[in-house]
């Protein structure tokens with residue numbers, strides 16, 4: 323295969339991506355041409371914040387073609403277009419054939435949550451020490467155990483389940499369930515009545531499939547499915563939506579129950595504490611790589 327790379331200004335990213343689609347490129351990717359330099363730009367969106375822009379000030383677009391001839395033809399056609407003004411061709415490189423499935427799989431190793439609780443991709447043997455495990459492959463929804471926020475929630479679940487017995491988690495709500503990893507983790511530590519909800523229907527479907535694959539029973543659905551009070555409310559989202567959701571999440575915590583929040587950066591601790599103060603008193607319970615876990619008990 324052959325990889326054609328272009329440099330273009332932000333305003334041309336979408337037009338060029340569409341042009342590559344029309345030219346039947348096998349894939350198109352866009353990166354910050356100034357990545358790893360002082361000019362690197364952060365580009366992300368968070369619910370409740372303005373939408374991210376289409377590309378970076380100077381974007382590098384890479385398109386994959388099956389033959390050298392197709393890549394050369396794409397260059398010829400693009401250079402003849404008005405919209406190519408301000409863009410330049412960086413080059414065409416040969417992409418070595420690889421075992422892509424094996425390469426992708428090799429990036430997802432088993433993840434240790436506690437010495438005897440592991441997240442293990444289905445193609446891996448279970449580690450000998452894994453007395454409890456969640457079988458999960460990378461998919462459409464967030465949550466494979468590789469992110470610190472997910473790991474901290476799972477560590478909290480494991481500690482609660484081990485120190486206080488199988489019934490400690492009680493009725494569980496996983497709000498923003500993604501792959502369903504936290505809800506499945508709660509089931510592995512004894513929770514029997516679990517609601518897992520997400521605004522993204524693809525996440526709801528992924529949660530159902532992952533629960534099935536792990537032999538776990540839970541109710542997955544859209545947020546309105548969360549009803550009543552729960553002994554454990556877990557929400558790994560991000561600071562801005564967590565602040566908006568404060569009254570709703572707190573109302574779901576039963577008397578004596580726990581609220582467990584993740585997706586919060588260390589510097590956001592105080593604003594979260596303030597946002598939840600009318601209902602519950604949040605404390606920092608764990609931290610990893612600049613992220614914190616905040617918990618409260620009613």
Ligand SMILES: C[S@@+](CC[C@H](N)C(=O)[O-])C[C@H]1O[C@@H](n2cnc3c(N)ncnc32)[C@H](O)[C@@H]1O
Pocket residue numbers: 369463464465466467471472475497498499500501502503504519520521522525545558559563585
């Ligand atoms: C960071 S992922 C966490 C996934 C998983 N619970 C974990 O811990 O790895 C956040 C999830 O929250 C969902 N989400 C974002 N805002 C939400 C909202 N207002 N209500 C419900 N779900 C939401 C997203 O669709 C996403 O699947």
